[in-house]
Amino acid sequence: MDEMWNRSLESLDRESIGKIQLERLRLTVRRSYERVPFYRSALKGRGLSPDDIRSIDDLRRLPMVSKDDLRESYPFGLLAVPREECVRVHASSGTTGKPTLVLYTREDLQNWTEIMCRCLFMSGLRRGDVFQVTPGYGLFTGGLGFHYGGEAIGATVIPTGTGNTERQINLMRDLGTTMIAGIASYALHIAEVASEMGIDVKRDLQVRKGIFGAEAWSDSLMRKISDVWGMDCHDIYGMSEMYGPGVGCSCSCGGGLHIWEDHFIVEIVDPSTGEPVGPEEEGEVVLTSLTKTAMPMLRFRTRDVSKILDAGKCDCGRTHLRIARVKGRCDDAFSINGVKVFPGQVEYVLMKYPEVGMNYQLVIEKAGVLDQLTVLVEAGGNGMGINSSQSLERALFRELRSVLGFQPRVRVLPPMSIERSEGKAKRVLDLRKK
Ligand SMILES: [Zn+2]
DSSP, X not given: OOOOSSHHHHTOOHHHHHHHHHHHHHHHHHHHHHHOHHHHHHHHHTTOOGGGOOSGGGGGGSOOBOHXXXXXXXXXXXXXXXXXXXXXXXXXXXSSSSOEEEEEEHHHHHHHHHHHXXXXXXXXXXXXXXXXXXXXXXXXXXXXXXXXXXXXXXXXXXXXXXOOHHHHHHHHHHHTOOEEXXXXXXXXXXXXXXXXXXXXXXXXXXOOEEEEOSSOOOHHHHHHHHHHHTOEEEEEEEEGGGTEEEXXXXXXXXXXXXXXXXXXXXXXXXXXXOOBOOTTOOEEEEEEESSOSSSOOSSEEEEEEEOBOOOSOOTXXXXXXXXXXXXXXXXXXXXXXXXXXXXXXXXXXHTTOTTEEEEEEEEEEEETTXXXXXXXXXXXXXXXXXXXXXXXXXXXXHHHHHHHSSOOEEEEEOTTOSOOOSSSOOOEEEGGGO
């Protein structure tokens, strides 16, 4: 059984978890109804009052909240407390138009720190570690979420935030960083830049633990990062609407991510109808917050694709249910001549091949009337000769064809030929929309 940050809550029996959830759900619904006009009219529209929530199953009768609802309520529309009681504001990385704001009371920040501590501790962070936080600080929830969790555990936190990769590497070397937090694709980018600086991350640095989130990353990418860094990797899940990172985290048993059920209720629904799917079926993750006071979230549609795993007890000793690692976002999936493709399916195949480098890109174009998917892959190391790159192309083509069910084009390119970014990697280039 694993060591835990908060053993009494992390290994609570299922019956007690159910009781806590119902009690907190009823309180959350009542407060939302009484204090937030948006929720009151949405519940009334369904003929519901807070007294109608008598069991966890009644959750399904509640309306859902989308990112658009949050955007339209900008800035303070969904607040359930006077603005004066809020001590922090974050905003989610909106792609267009208004950002979505999230506000926090002091109690919210304490709860967020608690769940971050559980995730970080699960991923190996301890007092004595040197913990480098590479996600952005500021309105984005990543940086400060990891920061306060790391400090509460008692690690030495280096708040580098995002970017300036050479400085990140120098600090890792000079301060003896033992654990990093960040975005998975950025971990590979750091390793590449280090190699250009003549530093082998495995040999010359002491980073042996990593916790990554904010983008979907496949099991094989996780193995690749582990190999390149000689690191134990964990996957953390969350979003600003639910405090930030920390909603759940993968334990060492390899069976998905534990979701902290004393703070959230997780449902999986069909993204097109919003109806619940069957047990262990894949769909959109919908989360209800149970402890948020400033901005309670009832049935928030995350657009993330996952499934609930068998609720059997995990070998780590934690009793909170597990979801599969997020496969992608409902909106990330693209369609090639009617066949649905998640970038993660392609990544899974690519990262199995050690000859494949750190970066890849999926380009979708029209070839006549048909859609054509081209998979651009960088060769690893110092590149490869024409013969080996052709044989790699053939091997990748055969395996991708069998996974995807159609014929993609595969091109192996020299190392470093795909444009880099220090934030989330740009994996899909859909030229059909232009
Ligand atoms: Zn576990």
